[in-house]
Amino acid sequence: MTSTSSKPHDLQSLDTLTGGAFTAPTSGERAQRIRDWLAANPSPEQMQDVFKELSGRDKGAARLLREKLDELKRAKGQEAIAVEWTHKAEALLAQPKLNIADALAWQRDAAKAGAPLSREPLAGLKARLAERVKGIEDLQHRAQVHREAAVLLAQRFEVLSTKSWRDAQGVEEALRADVAHWQQQAAEIAADPNWSSLDARFAPQLESSKAQLLVVSDAFNGALALAVAAAADAAAPLPPVPVWADELRVARGGTPEAAPAAPAKPAAPKVDPEKRAAAQDAVQAALAKLEQETAEGHGKASAGAAAALRAVLKEHGKLVEAPLEARVHAALVAAGELEGWQRWSADKVREDLVAKAEGLLKRPEGQALGGRKMQETLRALREQWKQADQGGVPNHALWKRFDEACNEAHKVVEAWLEKVRADAAEHRALRTALIEEVKAWAAEHAQASDLKAHNRALHQFADRWRDAGHVGEKVFAELQGQWNEAFGAARAPFEAAQKASVERRQAMIAEAAELGAAPMLRIDAVKALQQRWQHEAQSVPLDRRHEQKLWDAFRAPIDEAFNRKTVEREKAASAMSEHDRHVLNASKALDAANSTGDAQKIRAAVAQLEAALRGEAPPPAPQPAAPAAGADGPAVGATEVVAPGQAAAEFGESAEQAPGPEDAEALPVAERTDAPASDSLVAPADGADPSARSDAEAEAPAAPPKPAPKPVIAVRGDDRPGNKKAEAVPAGRGKFGDRRDSRGPGGPGGRPNDRPGRPGGDRGAPAGGGRFGDRPPRFEDRGPRLGDAAFRAQRDALERADFALRKLASQAHGEALTQVLGAWEKRDAAQLPSVQELGRAVTPAVRSSWSQALGSAPAAQSTDAAEALLRLEMAAEVPTPADQIEARRALQLKLLTRRGDPTPEQTWGQDAGKVLAASHDPASARRLQNALKALLRK
Structure with a gap:
């Protein structure tokens, strides 16, 4: 009962307080009583209580209270704004040089900010600024007027120079006084306190006017003094003023000088009547359009017609007659009055606003306005209605329609506001929960050791706070402080x-x-320091930019030390010794030989480079190439040529430098020097044509033959120095199935593993033979130590030479095999390659037998030819076609029963001759090609 009885009592007390505003019968009376009560200046608390009770009963009367409360709030906020703009105004007034634009901008910006310019202290400051601006503008005007006065004084001097000198003499004192007075006023203008606030152009203009006036005054006074002297003394010189000089000349009895005739003024050009008529018609048409729009009262149309008339008048104004021009000006004045008159069009504006308000809820579904956009649109429409009311008589009927439409559209805004409030409450609860979660997490991880995970969790909390949704400004300001405190404690x-x-x-x-900075850079200390830095960087993450700056500062001195060490090393390397220069020159010569593609030159350049590496002096001058030896013997002077890999072997750059079976490809056939000398002296087989010898052998010059190198003979047992060597291994056939490289030191067929003059079995061993462990240290024969540049140059040159020789050998091998097959197909022994082209695997005797086979009539495919092909494939260890597998197995069993017969590896040359003696067919040619491809490389 107490609560129910208190409410009528409150309403009754409020009604008594407001003079019966709650019990008034109509809304108009309630509004009038509220106005009367507000005129008595009640307290804000009372107005707030009345507004709370009245807002639910009468919104029209409550609007007066809301406006009054809003005004009080604005007044309270304007006090702080007034203090701020007061300081700005005082700062402007304290400046010795005040910019007029700044003073005007202060007043404009203060009005935009809502500062109370009509109340003190802003009203007094506004007046002082206005007075200061007025003083500056007056001073500018005085300066301009004074400058014009100087021009007028100068013109007075000029006018007096066209009259009698006696008239000028009469006003000389007055002119002097005027000039002095002008100078005094100019000094006063420059001494004004506002002179520094003037634009920078006024001071130079005033100074130039003063200088010009003084020059003219001095010249005039000087000329007048000369005229007075010339009048008193006939011998005195005449003044430089022409009028005065003529007057004095006439006074002396002479005649005045003839003045040049003035040029005739050109007559004004006549205007074409057709152009004048066209201009009159254009102006009259535009004028008629403007008068019609003005008479009908079309404001916008009249403005456009007026602009069109001005454009036509600007183009044809010089050709328009005076009466028509007067009509044009009168019509433009009338159009301007109509454009500024709003009473006539007030109802039309209101009708447009009503239509816009009613159309807000009639939009299509896809074009419907949202809550905020609807709120802004309604505010804009109501502001436009207020402006329309200021220009015309109120229209209550239109206002009722407009207000109803706005209130209906405002329901969308109210629904949106409710949703915004609900979302704000939800977002506030979410942010509050997040703050509590951060506080709990901070207490739990106060002693965390994994800083990366700690930092990652902090970033996740920050992202969740950022995405927590929108809240009001006041709520956000309140929660932001709590968040900063909790997040700071966690961080x-x-x-x-x-x-x-x-x-x-x-x-x-x-x-x-x-x-x-140390003179000797300690690499171990640098590595340890870098490891410590990496451990620190991985343990504690920093801001990316800060960490990069620290890393750059850490790396800079170490990089500088390494760069300094590199520069010192380069300086030491640049001081090249004589030995390095010889090696570099020999390397360049070897590169040049590599580019020629000539194997002879390449091997000679390799020999020169090897000699340079051993420290031998280079030859004084290049000698012409020695004539080539016979096709079946080594080239003269080439017995000591070193293989391309030998120099690298001496310096430990390669582990395998001794030539093996594969190295035969790297040597061109024409340049091979490792064939046994006995092969080159074997005569052709019985019955062979002596012309079957190679062309190179026939064209070899007569020269004493070099002693053939002693062939390496494979022996059994211990072959160390001092031990008795056993007999040579007979050239017998090994056990079937044994690998080619496991049949004794001589290899298949008793052929030595290595070339004469090279180590025999132990790679890298001295040429004198012996086991691997019995050779002297290889570093004893090495030449002087090379610098980095020379060492790299010789190594690269030797590698390129080795590659070039291998490439040439491969090309020569392929061409020779193609020529053999072509000679077989055409049965032409002349196309058979020479012994040098075929390589060391083919002796002159074997080539002679092949030549005989090709020169004889082809025999049909026989059993001997088929068996020879099988033996060739067994010797070359290449696969046999599937249809011949059984025949190969039968032959293998047959060979096992004949242990005393030579092996296929020993008789492959004769077997190839048997195949060549038979007729050619593509299948046999392919099988022969596959076999010889492997056998010619051995």
């Missing part, structure tokens, strides 16, 4: 660790600077 351990890490990194930077 404090991480920031402390970062600070300690930065200090440690600064210490490491100082240590790096000390290491870099």
